[in-house]
Amino acid sequence: MRTEDLMKAISGEAQDNDRFEELKLGMPIGKDVSDNLVLAQKRLKPLTIRNTCVTGNGRGNFIRRTLITLSCLYDRDEASFFVLSTNQEYGELLRLVSADFTVPYIRERADLAQAIETLKELIRMREYGKGYPRLFVVLDGLDDLPDCNKNGDLEEYRDIFEILIRKPDVDVICGVDLGRSIFSGYPGAFLGIGNCLVTTRESGKADVTYVNEDSSLTLPMPIVYPNEPTVMESIIYLNALPADR
Numbered sequence: 001m002r003t004e005d006l007m008k009a010i011s012g013e014a015q016d017n018d019r020f021e022e023l024k025l026g027m028p029i030g031k032d033v034s035d036n037l038v039l040a041q042k043r044l045k046p047l048t049i050r051n052t053c054v055t056g057n058g059r060g061n062f063i064r065r066t067l068i069t070l071s072c073l074y075d076r077d078e079a080s081f082f083v084l085s086t087n088q089e090y091g092e093l094l095r096l097v098s099a100d101f102t103v104p105y106i107r108e109r110a111d112l113a114q115a116i117e118t119l120k121e122l123i124r125m126r127e128y129g130k131g132y133p134r135l136f137v138v139l140d141g142l143d144d145l146p147d148c149n150k151n152g153d154l155e156e157y158r159d160i161f162e163i164l165i166r167k168p169d170v171d172v173i174c175g176v177d178l179g180r181s182i183f184s185g186y187p188g189a190f191l192g193i194g195n196c197l198v199t200t201r202e203s204g205k206a207d208v209t210y211v212n213e214d215s216s217l218t219l220p221m222p223i224v225y226p227n228e229p230t231v232m233e234s235i236i237y238l239n240a241l242p243a244d245r
Contacts, residue, residue: 102118
């Protein structure tokens with residue numbers, strides 16, 4: 001499935017205002033075998049942090065395409081995106097003229113510490129009624145930073161969650177290699193603070209597992225997610241859309 005196809009599907013759903021509001025409450029991440037849009041992170045409780053965790057090969061591309069899709073749903077004054085990652089490709093998102101992206105330069109732990117202070121200030125602004133009503137925070141590759149993740153329990157991620165926990169209208173998208181971390185056989189330990197695990201299997205396919213309120217897991221649901229064209233081609237396409245989309 002091409003990125004444009006997902007965008008057009010979302011545009012079709014948006015013709016129904018009620019359905020569009022439903023889309024804005026979740027993350028459209030692809031289509032299931034019945035060609036229905038799959039939404040991650042539908043929130044049932046208003047002050048529960050929402051976390052979609054992406055693991056497996058190609059998770060960075062998956063996350064970037066998810067962000068491009070989300071940027072179709074929100075105007076610049078409705079949401080902002082804050083990316084904490086060592087992955088340089090996220091810088092491509094700065095080219096999106098229709099979305100507000102912040103992608104700090106992170107190559108060592110000191111860079112991460114400075115970026116976290118910026119994130120804290122953004123949270124403080126929102127508490128005083130400034131900033132944007134919705135915030136999407138991306139954490140990807142932080143466990144690969146020098147002097148990070150020393151004990152293998154994703155301490156840096158946990159520290160950031162402490163900042164974001166119980167903040168309304170904050171969504172977190174994580175990209176981690178759970179096979180060598182606290183995932184270790186049962187995702188509830190990590191996903192207990194969120195509710196969705198996406199495991200990329202191969203190009204253009206993924207499995208989605210949800211965490212229920214009692215910490216039980218749903219069976220993996222296969223989905224097809226945007227795989228073509230490249231992220232840059234998708235950005236060019238999105239920037240060419242009319243302003244009143």
